Amino acid sequence: MQVFVVEFEYNVDRAERERVHADHAAYLKSLTDRGILLAAGPLPEENTGLLLYVAEDRPALDAILIEEPYAKAGFIAATRVREWRPGKGIWVAAQA
Secondary structure (H helix, E strand, O other), rough: OOEEEEEEEEEOOHHHHHHHHHHHHHHHHEEEEEHEEEEEEEEOOEEEEEEEEEEHHHHHHHHHOOOOHHHHHHEEEEEEEEOOOOOOOOOHHHOO
């Protein structure tokens, strides 16, 4: 399994995203329940969100991202995906 850092840059403001926010939140909860989503939240000084996922590989992550309600609504202007290999810290220690 790989860990991915995903940054969504939105093309609409938070108020506009509200109309599909319930679907977005439910989708993230389903991913959390399945052990796929590690953490997610907005970057308050930017119109972006940062999410940490665990997935088998990049194609598996892409399949997850395409189902994101904000993506389906056309609210994501750009997506930046980076593989991350955490090696230190409390989160890593808890996994050991």
